[in-house]
Amino acid sequence: MSWGLCYLCYTCAGCxxxxxxxxxxxxxxxxxxxxxxxxxxxxxxxxEIAIISGDPTYxxxxx
Amino acid sequence: xxxxxIITVATTGAWPKKENNPNVPMTPAEICxxxxxxxxxxxxxxHLHMRDDDGNGTMDKEKFAQTVGLLRSRHPDCDIILNMxxxxxxxxxxxxxxxxxxxxxxxxxxxxxxxxxWMHSALFLNPPQFLEELGRNMQEWGVKPEIEAFxxxxxxxxxxxxxxxxxxxxxxxxxxMGCANGIPGSMKNLIFMKETMESMCPxxxxxxxxVGHSAMEILYGAVALGGHVRVGxxxxxxxxxxxxxxxxxxxxxxxxRVIREYGSEAATPAEAxxxxxxxx
Numbered sequence: 178m179s180w181g182l183c184y185l186c187y188t189c190a191g192c193x194x195x196x197x198x199x200x201x202x203x204x205x206x207x208x209x210x211x212x213x214x215x216x217x218x219x220x221x222x223x224x225e226i227a228i229i230s231g232d233p234t235y236x237x238x239x240x
Numbered sequence: 241x242x243x244x245x246i247i248t249v250a251t252t253g254a255w256p257k258k259e260n261n262p263n264v265p266m267t268p269a270e271i272c273x274x275x276x277x278x279x280x281x282x283x284x285x286x287h288l289h290m291r292d293d294d295g296n297g298t299m300d301k302e303k304f305a306q307t308v309g310l311l312r313s314r315h316p317d318c319d320i321i322l323n324m325x326x327x328x329x330x331x332x333x334x335x336x337x338x339x340x341x342x343x344x345x346x347x348x349x350x351x352x353x354x355x356x357x358w359m360h361s362a363l364f365l366n367p368p369q370f371l372e373e374l375g376r377n378m379q380e381w382g383v384k385p386e387i388e389a390f391x392x393x394x395x396x397x398x399x400x401x402x403x404x405x406x407x408x409x410x411x412x413x414x415x416x417m418g419c420a421n422g423i424p425g426s427m428k429n430l431i432f433m434k435e436t437m438e439s440m441c442p443x444x445x446x447x448x449x450x451v452g453h454s455a456m457e458i459l460y461g462a463v464a465l466g467g468h469v470r471v472g473x474x475x476x477x478x479x480x481x482x483x484x485x486x487x488x489x490x491x492x493x494x495x496x497r498v499i500r501e502y503g504s505e506a507a508t509p510a511e512a513x514x515x516x517x518x519x520x
Contacts, residue, residue, distance in 0.1 A: 182452040204424035
């Protein structure tokens, strides 16, 4: 039994950008996980979601 | 002779729905046709989950029976190995998690070798009493356990049950990697899982899959390290970054391609039976 991906969704504490990280990236990104892709500020955790096709609310960050 | 690699397809799982990917097969008829297509593309094992009429995971044995019945009647040429889940609904009872095995006697069934927090939101319970009962029943019913290990501790647990007689050698493992709360999917961790298995349960066979970003790394890693592979929409609804999978067959075709290009061959069901000692 399995099911991925699962995302943590954030709003940037600085520029208010909305973005999400797949939780399986925690191991790879370490301290960078959860940071805003635009300004680098830590995001404020908002919600946790499974993948929803075509959901444009949060930009995925994976690098 | 080229090495044979077994492709397992996990078509449906308990969680992804049409809203996640409209191509996930949900009904017995959809699953039947999907399994047949995957068999033609090179899958030797089909790992089956069922859904109720609302699309939620269910252990309803009638759904399993319908699916098997359709597969046998529509596609009598299909000799794919059926591997039925015992963990298709977090709220199923010990009885409903096993009833389909007792009634349908598939060649394989999943055996989740430990409990864990599921997706950070629920409990995935596999207590000792259940695992002992399930292991002994599977031996009695001639159903080979596919031991799903979400972390190395579950391999150690399988070794304990092997020594206790609850499980019988040779064991077959499925390393489930990259799942929320399980071991992250990486080559380093795959090697660690393999070495843990080899030290605690020698002579076992193993397969693996990676959820999400690790899917391809684990696929290539398994082939390179001499393991077997599992693919399908139970584990990944995306074929590649941002691209929804068009079908489970697409995943099987890619796995078969990787195996061939490495210099191995996808095992037929008959060859998989030999590799896994499915000799009942």
